[in-house]
Amino acid sequence: xxxxxxxxxxxxxxxxxxxxxxxxxxxxxxxxxxxxxxxxxxxxxxxxxxxxxxxxxxxxxxxxxxxxxxxxxxxxxxxxxxxxxxxxxxxxxxxxxxxxxxxxxxxxxxxxxxxxxxxxxxxxxxxxxxxxxxxxxxxxxxxxxxxxxxxxxxxxxxxxxxxxxxxxxxxxxxxxxxxxxxxxxxxxxxxxxxxxxxxxxxxxxxxxxxxxxxxxxxxxxxxxxxxxxxxxxxxxxxxxxxxxxxxxxxxxxxxxxxxxxxxxxxxxxxxxxxxxxxxxxxxxxxxxxxxxxxxxxxxxxxxxxxxxxxxxxxxxxxxxxxxxxxxxxxxxxxxxxxxxxxxxxxxxxxxxxxxxxxxxxxxxxxxxxxxxxxxxxxxxxxxxxxxxxxxxxxxxxxxxxxxxxxxxxxxxxxxxxx
Amino acid sequence: xxxxxxxxxxxxxxxxxxxxxxxxxxxxxxxxxxxxxxxxxxxxxxxxxxxxxxxxxxxxxxxxxxxxxxxxxxxxxxxxxxxxxxxxxxxxxxxxxxxxxxxxxxxxxxxxxxxxxxxxxxxxxxxxxxxxxxxxxxxxxxxxxxxxxxxxxxxxxxxxxxxxxxxxxxxxxxxxxxxxxxxxxxxxxxxx
Numbered sequence: 001x002x003x004x005x006x007x008x009x010x011x012x013x014x015x016x017x018x019x020x021x022x023x024x025x026x027x028x029x030x031x032x033x034x035x036x037x038x039x040x041x042x043x044x045x046x047x048x049x050x051x052x053x054x055x056x057x058x059x060x061x062x063x064x065x066x067x068x069x070x071x072x073x074x075x076x077x078x079x080x081x082x083x084x085x086x087x088x089x090x091x092x093x094x095x096x097x098x099x100x101x102x103x104x105x106x107x108x109x110x111x112x113x114x115x116x117x118x119x120x121x122x123x124x125x126x127x128x129x130x131x132x133x134x135x136x137x138x139x140x141x142x143x144x145x146x147x148x149x150x151x152x153x154x155x156x157x158x159x160x161x162x163x164x165x166x167x168x169x170x171x172x173x174x175x176x177x178x179x180x181x182x183x184x185x186x187x188x189x190x191x192x193x194x195x196x197x198x199x200x201x202x203x204x205x206x207x208x209x210x211x212x213x214x215x216x217x218x219x220x221x222x223x224x225x226x227x228x229x230x231x232x233x234x235x236x237x238x239x240x241x242x243x244x245x246x247x248x249x250x251x252x253x254x255x256x257x258x259x260x261x262x263x264x265x266x267x268x269x270x271x272x273x274x275x276x277x278x279x280x281x282x283x284x285x286x287x288x289x290x291x292x293x294x295x296x297x298x299x300x301x302x303x304x305x306x307x308x309x310x311x312x313x314x315x316x317x318x319x320x321x322x323x324x325x326x327x328x329x330x331x332x333x334x335x336x337x338x339x340x341x342x343x344x345x346x347x348x349x350x351x352x353x354x355x356x357x358x359x360x361x362x363x364x365x366x367x368x369x370x371x372x373x374x375x376x377x378x379x380x381x382x383x384x385x386x387x388x389x390x391x392x393x394x395x396x397x398x399x400x401x402x403x404x405x406x407x408x409x410x411x412x413x414x415x416x417x418x
Numbered sequence: 419x420x421x422x423x424x425x426x427x428x429x430x431x432x433x434x435x436x437x438x439x440x441x442x443x444x445x446x447x448x449x450x451x452x453x454x455x456x457x458x459x460x461x462x463x464x465x466x467x468x469x470x471x472x473x474x475x476x477x478x479x480x481x482x483x484x485x486x487x488x489x490x491x492x493x494x495x496x497x498x499x500x501x502x503x504x505x506x507x508x509x510x511x512x513x514x515x516x517x518x519x520x521x522x523x524x525x526x527x528x529x530x531x532x533x534x535x536x537x538x539x540x541x542x543x544x545x546x547x548x549x550x551x552x553x554x555x556x557x558x559x560x561x562x563x564x565x566x567x568x569x570x571x572x573x574x575x576x577x578x579x580x581x582x583x584x585x586x587x588x589x590x591x592x593x594x595x596x597x598x599x600x601x602x603x604x605x606x607x608x609x610x
Contacts, residue, residue: 053598060548069464
C-alpha cells in the first residue's frame, strides 16, 4: 500500500531505518514506515539486518582497564597538576618580567642619584610618600604629634634631600597606604622596679593583648632576698621577671610609654632599624630568581640527555634554595616590622614603709665575730706562752744573780754584826 | 549532573586532585574503551585515554557546566583519539607485493585472520565480526556508531560531543549503519 501525499519509497525507507530503531521518528513517520515495511520485503530484511548489527554492538561490553593504569594516570595527573598551577601563575610571571624590567631600567638612575649623595628610594612610591608627608602639616619636622616625649626617640624614616622625614607610622597606616610599605623594625627594652610585682606583670600582659599584641616570653623567678609580710604574717621572697612582648608596630610607643609608667624605670632604650631598602632589594632579587627558575623549568622540559638534565636540575636546586632562603628572610622582616618587640625586666622591691627584714646573715656574722675573737684570744695565749718560754733563760740568770747579790748582802751584814 | 558531581567538579577546578580522581572513577574505563575501539591497540589506547584525562584535568577550570561533564569528557577523549589516528596514519603496506630487502625479495606470509566458513554458519554474526567491520568504517562513521551503539549516547549528546547539529547526527548514524551492514554483507559473501 502506497500512502498518498507522503509517498514512502524504498530509498526514503532505508534512510529512516536507523531513526526508527532509535525511536527518533514522529508518530506519522513511524506509521508510514511500518506500513512500508509490511509491504516491502527488501526493506524489512534491511531493517532486520541493521537491527541485528545494532543488537550485537549494544552487547559489546567494556574491557577492563589494563594493570597499573590508575597508578600511571595518578602520576601523570600529579605532574599535570603542578603544571596547571604554573599556567595559573603565568600572568603573574609576566608581571614579574615587567617589574624586573622596570627595576633594571631604574637601577642605573638610582645608582646615579646615590652617588650624588641623595638617599631617595628607587621606586615611585617613595616619592608618593614624600608628597604625602609634604601635604601634612610638618613645618617643624621634630614636632610630630605622635612622637613620644622620650629623648631616646630616634628619628625614623629615610631622610629626603630636604631633611624632611618622609615616613610616619600614622601616615602610611592610613588608607593612603603607599604601594611600597616601609619595613622598619622597632625594638625597645625597659628595666623597671615595682613594689607590686604581680599586678604590674598582669597589667602589662593584659594591656598587650588589648592592643593586639602577644607575650612571647614570660618568666618569673624568686630570689633569695625576702622580707616579712606582716599582713600575711609570713616571709615573702622578692620576685624578678622577664617579659618579651610583641605589639603592633603602630602602637609601639604607646605601649612603651605605658610600660615605663608602670614602675620606677632603671634603664630604658628603644631603637629602630630601617630595612625598607634591603627588603625591596631582596624582594626583587627573589622575583628575578623566580623568573630564572621558570626559564630553567622550560629548559628542563626540553632537555634531551642525562647530562643536560643533571646540570639543569643542579641549577634548579641552587636557585630554589636561594629563593627559599630569601623568602624566609623577607617573611622574617615582614613579621618583625609588623610587630615591634619590647623586652621588659621587672624587679620587685620591698616597700619603703615596711620594717626592714632581719638580715639573714646575722648568725653568720655573729659566728664570724665569735671565731675572730677566739682566734685573737688564742693568739694572745700563744704569745704569752712563747714569751714565758723565751724569758726562761733570763729569769734563771736573773734569779742566780739575785741569789748571789742576796747572799753577798747577807755576808756583809753578818761581818758588820760581828 | 548530580550534586555530587557538580561538587567534585568545583573542587577539581580549584586544583583538588583527589576530587578529580573521584570524579573520573567511572569515566576512566569509558575513556579507555573508546580509545581502544578507535585505535585498535591496547598501548595506544592507554596512552591516548590518559592523555585525554589529563587534558580534562588541565582544562577543567574552563568547564562552565553548560554541557554535561559526560559529553564534555567524551568530546575530549574522541578528539584526542582522532588527533592520534591522524598523526599515526602509517604508510600502507601491501600484503601481496613482494618485499624488497637488499638483494632478496620476500613474500609476506600472513595468517588468515578471518573466520572459517563453518564458524560463520554457526555464529552468523559474532561480536568480533562486528568490531572488525566497525574498524573498516570511515573515521566519521566509526566515531558516531561507537558513540551511539556501543556507548549508548543519545542523539542530543552525540551532537554535543561532536559539536554538530542534530540533523547531521541523524544522517550520519543512518549512513554509518548502512555502511556497516554493507561491510558485513561483503564479509559474509567472502566466506560463503
